[in-house]
Each structure stands twice: as C-alpha cells, then as structure tokens.
Amino acid sequence: MSARKSKAGSAPKVRITSIRSAPLFGESPKGGWSAEIEPEDSIHALIAVHTDAGITGFGSVFTDARLVAAALKVLEPLYAGEDALQPERVSEKLHQNTFWMGRGGSLTHTISGIDIALWDILGKVTGLSVSRLLGGRHRERVQPYCSLLMEEPKKMKDVVASYKAKGFTAFKIGWGPFGRALDHKLDEAIVKAAREGAGPKSKLFVDAGASDAYWPHGLKWAMRTAEMLKDFEVGWFEEALRPDAIDDFCELRRKSPVPIAGGEVLTRRQAFIPWLTRGAFDIVQPDVTKVGGISEQRRIAWMAYDFGVKYIGHGWNTALGVAADLQMATAFPETDLVEFIGGSPYVDGITVEPFKLDKEGWLQIPDSPGLGIEIDPRKLARYTENPKSLFA
Numbered sequence: 508m509s510a511r512k513s514k515a516g517s518a519p520k521v522r523i524t525s526i527r528s529a530p531l532f533g534e535s536p537k538g539g540w541s542a543e544i545e546p547e548d549s550i551h552a553l554i555a556v557h558t559d560a561g562i563t564g565f566g567s568v569f570t571d572a573r574l575v576a577a578a579l580k581v582l583e584p585l586y587a588g589e590d591a592l593q594p595e596r597v598s599e600k601l602h603q604n605t606f607w608m609g610r611g612g613s614l615t616h617t618i619s620g621i622d623i624a625l626w627d628i629l630g631k632v633t634g635l636s637v638s639r640l641l642g643g644r645h646r647e648r649v650q651p652y653c654s655l656l657m658e659e660p661k662k663m664k665d666v667v668a669s670y671k672a673k674g675f676t677a678f679k680i681g682w683g684p685f686g687r688a689l690d691h692k693l694d695e696a697i698v699k700a701a702r703e704g705a706g707p708k709s710k711l712f713v714d715a716g717a718s719d720a721y722w723p724h725g726l727k728w729a730m731r732t733a734e735m736l737k738d739f740e741v742g743w744f745e746e747a748l749r750p751d752a753i754d755d756f757c758e759l760r761r762k763s764p765v766p767i768a769g770g771e772v773l774t775r776r777q778a779f780i781p782w783l784t785r786g787a788f789d790i791v792q793p794d795v796t797k798v799g800g801i802s803e804q805r806r807i808a809w810m811a812y813d814f815g816v817k818y819i820g821h822g823w824n825t826a827l828g829v830a831a832d833l834q835m836a837t838a839f840p841e842t843d844l845v846e847f848i849g850g851s852p853y854v855d856g857i858t859v860e861p862f863k864l865d866k867e868g869w870l871q872i873p874d875s876p877g878l879g880i881e882i883d884p885r886k887l888a889r890y891t892e893n894p895k896s897l898f899a
C-alpha cells in the first residue's frame with residue numbers, strides 16, 4: 508500500500524487524480540420496457556476513481572453513459588484533488604454544490620458511482636470490506652432472488668424452472684405482458700405458471716413495473732391483483748402503481764394481503780422521507796447506483812429500519828451494483844435478500860471471479876478489502892470501447 512501518511516496525523520492521504528467512466532453496451536439485456544432496450548443501448552456506466560496512491564476504486568451508475576460523461580465534467584472542479592478516503596464528505600460536497608443543476612437526476616446518478624468507488628478505495632486502503640466500514644456484518648451469505656421478465660404462461664413456467672435448475676430458490680417475475688395486456692386472466696395465468704415452475708417451497712415475488720411509460724392501471728387494479736397474488740403465496744407486490752402515486756401506495760399497503768414494495772426510481776435520501784413517514788411501503792428498494800451511492804443508501808436503509816420497513820437493494824444490473832448490494836445486505840439486520848439477474852454479461856462477464864451460488868442457492872458476501880470484487884480488463888473489453896481508461 509503506497510498511501511502517504513499525512514503531516515497532521517497518522518491517517519494516510521490519498522487524493523483523487525481523475526475519474527473516468529465507460530459505457531456498458533453490446534449485450535444489454537431486455538428490460539421489459541415499452542421502449543425496449545436494444546443490445547447496443549448503454550443504460551449502465553462504470554466509474555473508476557483514480558488516486559495518487561495508485562489505488563483505483565470502481566462504481567456503477569444506472570443511466571446512459573453520455574449523461575455520466577457530461578456530469579463528470581460538471582463535477583470535476585469539485586472532486587479534483589479531493590481526499591479519496593472520505594466518501595461521505597466528498598459525496599455530500601458534490602450534492603450540496605450542485606443543487607441548481609437538476610439534483611436527483613444525472614448528477615445524483617453519477618455521484619452514486621463516484622461514492623461507491625470511494626468506499627471501494629477506503630476499503631482497499633484500510634484493508635477492510637465496505638460492510639465492516641459500514642459498522643459490521645450481520646451475515647456471511649444472503650439469498651439472491653432471480654429476477655426474470657414476465658412471459659406468456661407456458662414459457663414463464665419453463666423459464667422459472669430453468670433457473671430453479673441452476674440452483675435459485677427465490678424468484679421475481681416482472682414487466683412484460685403483466686397488466687399491460689389488460690387481461691386479468693392472463694395476469695393470473697402468468698403468476699400461476701411461475702409458481703408451478705418455482706415449486707411450492709421457493710419464494711416468489713411479482714413486479715408490475717408500473718414505472719414504465721403510460722402504465723394503464725390505478726388503485727383498483729392493484730387491489731384486485733394483490734388479492735390474486737395472495738393465492739399464489741407471493742412474497743411482495745412491487746411497483747403496483749405509478750411511481751408518484753403516494754396516496755394510492757399508502758392505501759394499497761393498508762389493504763393489500765401481500766406486502767407492498769417500491770422505491771427503485773426515487774433518488775436522494777430526502778425523497779424517501781414522505782414514503783417512509785406516511786407508510787407507503789412494506790419493503791423499500793433504493794438503487795445504490797442511482798440514489799447517491801452507499802453513503803446515501805445506508806441512510807435510507809437505516810431510516811427504513813426505524814420505520815419498520817424492510818430494505819432490499821436494487822443495484823443488481825452490473826457486477827459492481829451487486830457487489831455494493833452484497834456489502835449493504837450484511838450491514839443491515841433485516842435484509843435477507845438481494846436482487847440478482849441470471850445470465851447477464853454485465854454481472855457475470857466482467858469480473859475475474861463471477862458470483863457463484865452455493866449448494867443452497869445463496870451467495871457468499873465478500874469480506875476482502877473494499878467491494879471485494881475484481882474487474883477483469885480483458886473481459887470488460889467486450890462491452891466497452893476504451894476499458895483501459897478505467898485501469899490507468
């Protein structure tokens with residue numbers, strides 16, 4: 508470790524020299540969106556924070572990489588030369604000094620990736636995993652739930668069964684034709700088929716994906732559907748309403764026989780306050796690659812805990828997002844699941860060692876320094892044009 512000792516004290520000094528981003532594209536998985544993601548679309552960007560100690564931290568941002576590149580230019584005067592070992596202070600500085608430039612949007616998304624990378628650096632310099640830096644580890648492994656797009660019933664059963672055969676014991680089905688086909692019978696048939704594929708012992712969750720464009724339903728559909736989901740032992744009903752319909756979410760949570768989940772589109776910890784204080788969710792799903800990073804996510808998660816709401820992360824789209832979610836999943840007493848996508852190249856195809864399910868279908872939570880994963884530059888080269896800039 509080449510970090511210098513500071514003159515004032517014994518803490519090492521590590522300065523940010525540059526921050527680079529790289530789009531992930533070429534094999535972008537479908538999202539089930541009405542304006543569907545094409546393989547060449549970039550909706551995720553990786554971030555690398557370089558330091559004068561030769562240590563690089565990595566993060567991930569859930570948005571178009573062109574927006575990330577622009578945001579980095581705007582933020583550069585604020586982060587250049589900053590102390591890379593003070594993630595929360597540096598991220599807060601970036602938030603506080605950009606309030607007039609559309610906070611909550613591209614800048615907040617980009618700060619998320621920077622913040623994750625700064626925690627990674629702090630871990631690498633101190634030799635501690637991010638979860639230890641967050642205060643400690645409640646568990647050494649966690650159950651991943653396999654996130655799958657809704658399909659027509661016959662295919663749905665086969666798809667779920669195929670991932671069950673790979674070892675998963677929890678599943679979430681979402682988006683696609685559910686709700687959008689305006690056919691209650693089809694909705695029920697899809698869930699029934701997924702339950703058949705999953706078997707009676709597996710966990711099953713349902714995500715309506717009502718944050719998609721022009722979601723066609725309201726509270727009455729959500730209530731009726733929640734009743735149907737109860738019959739198939741569905742563990743939660745996610746994004747059942749348009750993402751700003753807070754009054755209806757509160758009503759739905761009071762009346763629904765199945766737990767109500769949401770919050771993946773919210774950014775900034777402050778945006779979660781009304782949703783938690785008013786009782787809109789049983790389960791809150793902030794996305795660490797959007798909300799402002801680990802510094803923001805941990806405050807949302809603790810706020811949720813104190814309101815009796817379960818926190819389950821939504822950083823599942825890249826290996827770095829999953830790595831951050833895993834560290835967070837052990838840092839909180841009640842978090843018993845992480846979202847996971849089976850077979851995404853951006854999760855399985857960019858690290859030296861891909862995530863692997865154990866015999867019971869669970870994931871070990873790394874306890875090595877930082878995020879505990881290593882990006883493989885050669886593998887990454889398949890999904891981005893200039894991977895070298897991330898490893899300078």
Ligand SMILES: [Mg+2]
Nearest residue numbers: 714745746771
């Ligand atoms: Mg969702």
